[in-house]
Amino acid sequence: MALIGSARRSRATRVPPVVLAFVLVPLLAEAFWVFWPALQGFYLSLTSWDGLSAPKFVGLGNFSEMVHDSVFRTAAIDTVLWLLLFGGLSAALGLGAALLLQQERRGIGFYRAALFLPVVFSLVATALVWQAMYQPDGLINNVLQAVGLGSWQHAWLADQDTAFYAVIIPALWRQVGYVMVLYLAGLKGIDPVLYEAARVDGATRLQQFRHITLPQLRSVNAVVLSVIVIDSLRSFDVVWALTRGGPYHSSELLSTYMYSTSFQSLRLGYGSALAVVIFVLAFGVIAGYLVRAFREAD
Amino acid sequence: MTATRTTAPVSGTDGPARRADEAAPAPAAAPRSPLLRGSALRTTGFHLTAGLLSALWLLPIVLVLVTSTRTFDDIAAHGVGSWPHSFTFDSFRxxxxxxxxxxxxxxxxxxxxxxxxxxxxxxxxxxxxxxxxxxxxxxxxxxxxxxxxxxxxxxxxxxxxxxxxxxxxxxxxxxxxxxxxxxxxxxxxxxxxxxxxxxxxxxxxxxxxxxxxxxxxxxxxxxxxxxxxxxxxxxxxxxxxxxxxxxxxxxxxxxxxxxxxxxxxxxxxxxxxxxxxxxxxxxxxxxxxxxxxxxxxxxxxxxxxxxxxx
CATH class of the missing domain: 1.10.3720.10 (MetI-like)
Structure with a gap:
């Protein structure tokens, strides 16, 4: 004890300059590419800028414009809907898959790998794979025809009513395996004694799930929640590759609207303001994540 | 952090869980089939569910592999979703x-x-x-x-x-x-x-x-x-x-x-x-x-x- 204590103190007395450099170089790299641009981003949200002439300060003008922007409203609603649907379903399906595949038994490695494999695909490749399936003469319509549901056939991505959901499915396909891996680790951490005790008391499987599994997974749930919200708000690639937010903005998310506003319409001030909205939506989760990280860090 | 732990304690969850399968019907004195048949049924059920799920998950991947080896004429004639009628690596080129x-x-x-x-x-x-x-x-x-x-x-x-x-x-x-x-x-x-x-x-x-x-x-x-x-x-x-x-x-x-x-x-x-x-x-x-x-x-x-x- 005393030895560790004195070691601590001698560590504290003198920090060699090399060690300072070890921290400062990465910190400066991040400051240069992240913190400084982020500050600029917040400032630009208060301006009107076409990228060529100097930015013109307009105060909160961009934000009051959003109130009357119907595309913004669609994108904001879609983003929240995306968060709930994509988030809720990937958590539920991921937990379900983890519960199904938690026991070590023959063949389990294959099943887990099958569900996990899409995680390593880029979202663009994922999108293109599904785009082929969604074509009017693609697999999905063919299957519907074959099972006698020919009337359900759709041009899934070209139809305003279905485009949004057609884009969520590939994203889910890719996310479920990721969430499953997080839950598998969580399930492994539950002390088996708890289940044995519950069984002695005559608890059913459902009761065990409700009163042991779910409460024990609380910390993993928090992780999954953060991952899902941050991933949802970042979702861009899959929508961009499949629909570009169309048709008629029916699958528009804030992230795609921000991108097209900024880099296609070249309204950089308004685009920055949209990015600030995304930041505000993500802020609660980021703060929660950091608070947990802070507690863990010592 | 579960970094190194994730791969380790496999048997820990395995043992009691398997015992659960065998123990479950016993105290209820259930009108269930004999022990062994029950667990065999369960195993089959599991592999069916998990196998079907895996197949569903792998289907898009199989489809893209198949599509990549078809010719354009085949796709134009029969549609993207049809069975392949051709085989070529020319699309990769x-x-x-x-x-x-x-x-x-x-x-x-x-x-x-x-x-x-x-x-x-x-x-x-x-x-x-x-x-x-x-x-x-x-x-x-x-x-x-x-x-x-x-x-x-x-x-x-x-x-x-x-x-x-x-x-x-x-x-x-x-x-x-x-x-x-x-x-x-x-x-x-x-x-x-x-x-x-x-x-x-x-x-x-x-x-x-x-x-x-x-x-x-x-x-x-x-x-x-x-x-x-x-x-x-x-x-x-x-x-x-x-x-x-x-x-x-x-x-x-x-x-x-x-x-x-x-x-x-x-x-x-x-x-x-x-x-x-x-x-x-x-x-x-x-x-x-x-x-x-x-x-x-x-x-x-x-x-x-x-x-x-x-």
Whole structure:
């Protein structure tokens, strides 16, 4: 004890300059590419800028414009809907898959790998794979025809009513395996004694799930929640590759609207303001994540 | 952190759970079939469910592989969703040569390999300093760095693209490497810090007594001990950086400089409804990360859990 204590103190007395450099170089790299641009981003949200002439300060003008922007409203609603649907379903399906595949038994490695494999695909490749399936003469319509549901056939991505959901499915396909891996680790951490005790008391499987599994997974749930919200708000690639937010903005998310506003319409001030909205939506989760990280860090 | 634990205690959950299957019907004195038949039924049921689910999950992958080996005429005549009536590797040649996937794949490697090396190098240095020395404000520094990585990238897109213009590296791969390093490093610092913190102080003390300086302790002592975490992060960051689209289309403009993800979007526009070429392009774009995953599966899964803050 005393030895560790004195070691601590001698560590504290003198920090060699090399060690300072070890921290400062990465910190400066991040400051240069992240913190400084982020500050600029917040400032630009208060301006009107076409990228060529100097930015013109307009105060909160961009934000009051959003109130009357119907595309913004669609994108904001879609983003929240995306968060709930994509988030809720990937958590539920991921937990379900983890519960199904938690026991070590023959063949389990294959099943887990099958569900996990899409995680390593880029979202663009994922999108293109599904785009082929969604074509009017693609697999999905063919299957519907074959099972006698020919009337359900759709041009899934070209139809305003279905485009949004057609884009969520590939994203889910890719996310479920990721969430499953997080839950598998969580399930492994539950002390088996708890289940044995519950069984002695005559608890059913459902009761065990409700009163042991779910409460024990609380910390993993928090992780999954953060991952899902941050991933949802970042979702861009899959929508961009499949629909570009169309048709008629029916699958528009804030992230795609921000991108097209900024880099296609070249309204950089308004685009920055949209990015600030995304930041505000993500802020609660980021703060929660950091608070947990802070507690863990010592 | 469940980094190293994820693969270990397999038998722990296995034993009691299996006993559950056998014990469950007993106390209820149920009108169930004999023990053995019940569990065999369960096993069959499990494999049916899990097998069906896996098949459903693998179906799109099989479909893209099949589509990539069909001819355009076949697809035009029978539709993308039909059974294949042809077999050829010509679409791969088209995507590789005419579609520019070869150039794009080289670009991807030119960006991904240096980015992984630089970010993990820098991150391991910072993590070493923050976890092994009592620097002032080290907790705050750590969280500031992590916080930067959690920001939605959208807030950075416009300033980063302007910044690279000002630096004169807009539309160069350096810009992509720079922003990927800057944006990713915070997360890697956080994960490596968690790992290095657990290395006993005595090991470092012994090195100090032997006259080792900070650089030697970092390079000879801590870094080798952090190898599992570095391996996990390498596998993970390789796929993240390789699969990125947003940063690439933000700082690059010329088609011939785009990495493979962005060039897939170009392929999609160039070969409209030529699904064989698009499928072949997707296979080419996905092959490297699938290879990394299959080769380093254990590290990969460990890496995903490493990042999970409890």
């Amino acid at each position: 088209q995507a590789w040569v005419d579609g520019g996937q070869q150039r794009a794949l080289i670009n991807s490697v030119l960006v991904t390999v240096p980015t992984v090396l630089i970010s993990l190098g820098l991150a391991s240095m910072a993590a070493f300093a923050l976890s092994r020395y009592d620097l002032p404000f080290r907790r705050v520094l750590l969280l500031v760095m992590l916080g930067g990585n959690l920001l939605p990238p959208q807030i950075l897109l416009i300033p980063v693209s302007k910044l690279s213009e000002v630096l004169g590296i807009y539309d160069r791969l350096y810009a992509l490497i720079g922003v990927q390093v800057g944006f990713g490093v915070g997360f890697y610092v956080f994960v490596l810090h968690g790992f290095m913190r657990a290395i006993p102080g005595e090991i470092q003390q012994a090195a100090v007594i032997d006259g080792a300086g900070p650089w030697q302790i970092y390079w000879r002592v801590i870094l080798p001990l952090a190898r599992p975490a570095l391996a996990a992060l390498s596998a993970l960051s390789f796929t993240w950086i390789f699969n990125d689209l947003l940063w690439a289309i933000t700082v690059l403009r010329t088609d011939s400089r785009m990495p493979v993800t962005a060039s897939l979007i170009g392929l999609q526009g160039q070969y409209v409804s030529m699904w064989n070429v698009i499928a072949a392009g997707s296979v080419i774009a996905a092959a490297p990360t699938v290879a990394v995953f299959l080769r380093f599966q254990r590290h990969f899964v460990a890496g995903l859990n490493l990042g999970a803050v409890k």
